[in-house]
Amino acid sequence: MEKLSRRSINLAISSRALTTIKAIDGENGNLYHNLVTNATIPMKGRMIHITDGSLDSQLYSNKGECIYAIDRQKLNNALISEAESIPNVSFKFKSKIRAVNFDERELSYETTEGLQSDNRWDFMIGADGAHSVVRNQLMRVIRMNYAQEYIPHAYLELSIPPGPIDPETGEPSFLLDPNHLHIWPRQSFMLIALPNQDHSFTCTLFAPFEKFTELADNKDNFIQFFRQDFPDALKLMGEESAAEDYINNPKGSLVTIKCSPYHYKDRAVVLGDAAHSMVPFYGQGMNAGFEDVRVLLSLMDSEGVSSSKKVKHESLLNSLNRYSEERERDLKSIVNLAMGNYVEMRSKVINPIYLLRKQIDGVLNKVFRPPSVPSANILARTTFPTAANSGWMSLYELVTFRPDISYADAEEITKKRDKKLKNYTILTAFTVATISTIKIYKLLRDPR
């Protein structure tokens, strides 16, 4: 098996992706178990690093739910191994699609041996990322609405090495708490860090392209910048090593991509980043991609695509039509939520009003608990009805821990609730004001 390796923003995996993996795994599989045990580190909250060096741990959930830092290569390899175990699956690496004629089932692709062609296929799934060639080919045959938008920030990967060997375990220590996603919010830029299994941390700096132009690929400028804004992180990275990373690692751009519809007849569909690229600030990019698979599978099941050995093309077409129609609302929602969190993560997390609101939410969360949270196992490969009672979970919790509630429903539920909360607040304020006025009036009339 060939190994894939590419630098990228660290991956956070949570219940939407894990639910899909369980669904694919089935009862006897152990993909889910192996992945969670061997390739992840649980993160139970955000650790906010203030410039003065003080720390603030903000738990993601009152019920101990976590998101997980996952090793991208281990995840890739596990998925490839799983697929390879299916008899009629084969892999062709180092092949680049050049053109597709969907109606004629003609595919031409380039390998080191030159241009190849293939017409032994029925149905194409384009899961080829933000710069999807399959999507570009689809745009030639369908009237696809499409939008791409770059944000003014770039990202740069840096690294915190493992700490000294712990004499008790014989393993290197972590230089930061491994069970948190670390954030250094600094308004117009920020640094984050996710733990790795070798006890290092991968850090990502998000800053406007202008900032990088200002630093002018100069090590001293960079060190000066970090000494001022991220002194604790710089100490852990090591000045020389961080400056090396700054010079050598690429400054990547961040793009949001939306499109619709996602399919062409019963012949092709795009999933994952190929259909919806989002900025990485909600930790849902990969989760949404995995969820695409579960939603499409559940629609195929309900249309009876795989009920006989031979694929029924009409059922396949119906399920794809429904997929494009029903999925758009959810994907638009999460792409927009990720863009919204772009501001929240680098500034709101240290805003006192945001923190107060989070505390109020926490109290209400305990008061209005949902009667039961459906287990991910039960949900697997079924179309979910929206849970009637979502309790008082925050939007972040609904998005991250409740795969039984769609992205768009989560957004709607919390919007309605926020409006209600606002009205209650006004009503309460009004009542308090009225009672006070009456009291003052009485006091003035009868000042005893």
Added chain:
Amino acid sequence: MEKLSRRSINLAISSRALTTIKAIDGENGNLYHNLVTNATIPMKGRMIHITDGSLDSQLYSNKGECIYAIDRQKLNNALISEAESIPNVSFKFKSKIRAVNFDERELSYETTEGLQSDNRWDFMIGADGAHSVVRNQLMRVIRMNYAQEYIPHAYLELSIPPGPIDPETGEPSFLLDPNHLHIWPRQSFMLIALPNQDHSFTCTLFAPFEKFTELADNKDNFIQFFRQDFPDALKLMGEESAAEDYINNPKGSLVTIKCSPYHYKDRAVVLGDAAHSMVPFYGQGMNAGFEDVRVLLSLMDSEGVSSSKKVKHESLLNSLNRYSEERERDLKSIVNLAMGNYVEMRSKVINPIYLLRKQIDGVLNKVFRPPSVPSANILARTTFPTAANSGWMSLYELVTFRPDISYADAEEITKKRDKKLKNYTILTAFTVATISTIKIYKLLRDPR
């Protein structure tokens, strides 16, 4: 000279394009004069065709200003001839750009003789339409924000032939008033007709794709549909001839395209539909494209690009930076206005409230006249300051007849004014209501 010919939606040309042509023409040129005299038919208003056959003429302007139906081929040929008269201009027809390396000034393009390459160029202007290859190549080197959106309507071209020979002039007659843009608004679909110089009319049917699916490429279905909704137009077209057109002519899709920025360094820029495709419902598609040229020229002038024989690359870069920065607001505005008119043209033009509002506007227009409308000649190749006093012209008039006011400013001026008008209306209604209440109260107290 090679002739270009392609079917397309009829072209309406108005002051923004004509101002640019005058600017290019200079004092001694006669391009403007030749074009307006030989290739256009003035249209002074909309002629609304109600289903019962009655007509309603709605003038575009109280001051007799017109828009012009123009022959696309004559316009193309005139522009090509004009360009050919410049010594260092040459044309390469039937050549398709395949790839551009902007930094290395490498251009590869395909002709009937195979792939060619060219590196003898300094600056590339991509005016290659909605499916611009130059724009696609730019997207590989700049972080371009880009959005395309299809509307659910398709368009189909039909034709009304010239009438019988007029014995007085010896020329064929027009079967409809030639000095109007004819509209048959039918809510979810509509037909329009523009006059041609051979005294025929080119008609365009706009209808949802679903409607065409419903008609199922069947002549009888089509004739039935037209007999019911466009009986007068069908009679003029001739049933058999209209049905032939319906079967043979393509059903085109309509797309809105926005992007930004429009340029790369001092090396390339996209203009016209390549930078902003809009639906054809404001008659501004081509006008906006011509205006791009005037705006860019005026910026180049003010940055001193052509003040010496040798192009100053820093000045060119400055003017392109300013172009991308300053032009985006206007182009976004007109693309959105065109989309807004998509609804207005097929339904609002027969709405009584819309018509009443139009009459009120007409009165206010006479009361609040702008002191003077600058002549297009004076405006040529200068950066326009927004006219401080736009009088009380409707948004349509500002967009169509006032090239000295930018699209975005026209939108803003009328929005502010509408808000004011609304407040006046509320104030008036409130005053009237108060006076009436007092009168009624008095009447009740003293009912003599």
